[in-house]
Amino acid sequence: MTYSINAFHHTGILTRDLDGLERTYRSFGFTASPRSRHLLSERPGEPPQPGCTANACLLFGGSYIELLGIVDESAPDPWRTKSMADGFQILNFDTDNAEGVDRALTAAGLRTSGVLDLEREVDTAEGTRTMRARSLHIDPRTTVEGYIGIAQHLTREYVHQPRYLDHPNGARGIVTVLIVAADDQLDAVVERYRRVLETDSSPEGPRTVLERKGVRLELIRASDVPDVLPGEPLLAQSYLAAMTIQVDDVNRARGIVESAGTETRSTSDGFFVSARDAYGAGLYFAAR
Structure with a gap:
């Protein structure tokens, strides 16, 4: 089987203190994108719904570090983020064919979530736009080291905006x-x-x-x-x-x-x- 995993898509650090996490990484010389709330689908084919998380991202033009926060404990949690411990919890690889990767991993004996949809509203130079992506997660019961997935940008240009790629730390x-x-x-x-x-x-x-x-x-x-x-x-x-x-x-x-x-x-x-x-x-x- 062959399919396209060619790069890191992103890593993710989870916290219940997103203000502090953003402040710390800015102090390290990173530029962070504005904070954005998530819309998530729970099952393949279901429309994304408002979730309990928001993020800011440290963007590099290809990969990025997601600063992920649980910002509303009362909101739905379709991706079970509340069950995750704080810290470096997420590793996603990049693909341009989420469906193909899902089929290949299943054929290789790995259980996955199926392909899920993600959206969030982002500010761009042209105004607010909807960032869209598709991702699949390897069954977290089999990956005790963290939450491992493969993600596909559908609107990469809304994520890796040039104005957020210049970091004081280089x-x-x-x-x-x-x-x-x-x-x-x-x-x-x-x-x-x-x-x-x-x-x-x-x-x-x-x-x-x-x-x-x-x-x-x-x-x-x-x-x-x-x-x-x-x-x-x-x-x-x-x-x-x-x-x-x-x-x-x-x-x-x-x-x-x-x-x-x-x-x-x-x-x-x-x-x-x-x-x-x-x-x-x-x-x-x-x-x-």
């Missing part, structure tokens, strides 16, 4: 996601992502790496967290741990982060911000 996109898996589950988790991405894995020290075009996943055992992520808390036996952001100038980006009062740690190709300071998502910044 951010250009998500290039790597690091996943922690329980020691006895690593092989099974690697095999699942191998089927999702249709690619082989390779070892790089304690990391198992899968790459497909614009996607690079690094997976490690929970017992290797102290070596790979020194000083970081073990948040669970399996979880989405960190992402790497490509920036134009590491020193400039580091200066912005540290000038806001956040500590950083040097890495071989940049610097690292602890998940403790970034609402549950470890952040690598690297010039690549």
